Amino acid sequence: MAVKKRYKDLTLLQRIYIPEIVKGLSLTMKNMFKPKFTMRYPEEKFIPPASYRGRPVLVQETNGEERCVACGLCARVCPALAIEVQAGETEREKERYPEKFEINMLRCIFCGLCEEVCPEEAIVMSKDYELAFSSRGDAIYGKDKLLTPVIQLQDRIEFLRSYK
């Protein structure tokens, strides 16, 4: 098969390429003096806006109790089967509480469905994106790691309410 010769209709200026290089470099120069977006992570931390979906956490009321009533809806809706809830009985008014609440962070896909389904506004997406584990077991977060004081979650809760 004969090799077809590609024909390009370039002018001399285009062929010598120098004007293009000048154009490109001038863009670079312009940007050198603009404010920077890059962050020096981890020395500098990115604080996401309220709409950000970081790892799901459990809301802890000011009296130290969890809001969760262990209804299991989040576990049911979770498409990745990341959540395990074991309910237990308590003397408190709501009768039911999570004896065990575990999220497997290796399974979680940060979809936020758990937050959306929760009837008690008890599980919300936090701003925490720093997740690193050295074993499978470490990736399973229990109540100790999940419970987060409601104060720290205020802007997310407000964000959720404004979109209801």
Place this chain on the structure above:
Amino acid sequence: MPKFVLDGKEIEFKQGQTIIQAAKDNGITIPHFCWHESLSVSGNCRVCLVEVEKMPKLVIACATIASDGMVVHSASEKALSARNAVMEFLLINHPLDCPICDEAGECKLQDYAYSHSVGESRFVEEKTHKDKRVPLGPYIMFDGDRCISCSRCIRFCDEIAKEPELTFVKRGDRVTIVTFPGEELDNPYSMNVVDICPVGALTNRDFRFKARVWDMSANNTICQGCARGCNIELWVRNNEVLRITPRQNDRVNSFWMCDHGRLETFKFINAKDRVDGPYVRREGSLQKTSWDEALADAAKELKSSRFNRNEIAFIGSPYATLEDNYVFAKFAAAVFGSKNIDFMRHSDPSFGDDILRREDITPNSLGAEAVGIRPGQTGLNFDGIINGIKEGKIKALYILEDDIVSADTALEEVLAKLDLLIVHATNFNKTAVLADIVLPAATYAEKNGTIVNFQGRVQRIKPAVSTVELDRAMDSMSMSRLDKFGSIYDRWNQGHKYDARSSWKILAALSSVLGNKMKFNLAEDVFNEISRSVQAFSGLDYDSIGEHGVQSKLQPLEKIEKA
């Protein structure tokens, strides 16, 4: 047969039947809360309102007798708007408790709120508040807020359990359920009210908050609590049985089961004292070993020259399946030519009643006897075997799945006289701890098989819990979503699997070690041989037994009617 038209479909009915019953017999469900096939009609929930042509007003299908030529509409505009109105009315004071309510997922009110309700509440006033968390009896918790006053529980106690214990008090939106003064809801059938309560007002205290219904799998099987053999479902999550509910079988238990069966027949499955793998006595104590070693040891001991074959006796079990007992009898006859074979009868006159419970507290005594657990002509019966041990004439004993020492503690000393005791046991009970060799038997929740109830009805048990050799998917147990998608790294999927096998399997393996091959691969193979060789079961197979059992020729029908 007379006919009426329901939603354009012609329906045959028996004279005197109500519209709702006739519809049900034809496979059509008219929505209802308070109506129950086995209870009297009370007609108070009003959800079953239907339109009947030529009648001035809507009528309730549960209390209207069908008549020839009637034209009924259950989904006409009028009927639907009435149903919506009734639903709205019922939901006015119903709390938003679904997240904390055990009934969620199997709640009639929840289902109907989806299918027959408009989905909006116009009620802005405060809902009524009644007592929550009231223990009505040892096993039942009552929540006044959730009750929709259908009176099913009251009628159940009056009509089925025959112990009126519950009643309504107060009126209007303050009406609630209480027990009569000085009474408790503690009749032997009390927990059936949990099943028939259409909402979560009555809940099972034993199961309370243990699991969500959608996280469990349910398998059909048979209660092992007495010779009735109530049809049940075993609810399992993470390979652990969490509750039992009855399953309808009009020939055996109708819709019900007793509290003993519901509470006491599954906890041993996950008890701490389960026999997990074979044990052999070495230097005085029972030690875990491998199957091969345990079977080789058992074979060696059974064939030892310390005793001849007339000095060996076999005790079958009314707790084991037909298959287990059949192979046991065959093993005794074919390998040892032994005629000393029988089983212990367990009966408790205080347990029996004229509702469901039977004096015979074993599930399969009729079947055990029928497949050959009875002494041969010159052989010893149970008492004969025990006397034989006392007199030193019986030196070796092989016991199949029966804790005879707990049933009769005097036997502890007698069994101590034995030279060799081999036991198939599910748990380290008082008999198993005396044994020289303990072979781990699968519980009824871990095997396939059949049992025969007091009526002579052959019923199937099916596995619901997996063991080392029984796989949930491969052995066609029902699977929950968690069972299907769980991996070995999920903590919610690491339920313990015991190393236990069906007794017939253990016996077939032991028989092979002793040089007598038995060709059974499945429980079904054993049953097919039983149906070929035992007259009472001829012509039966697992398919014909089905989900509801089948009558064998073991008991004449008249006798059943009387019983």
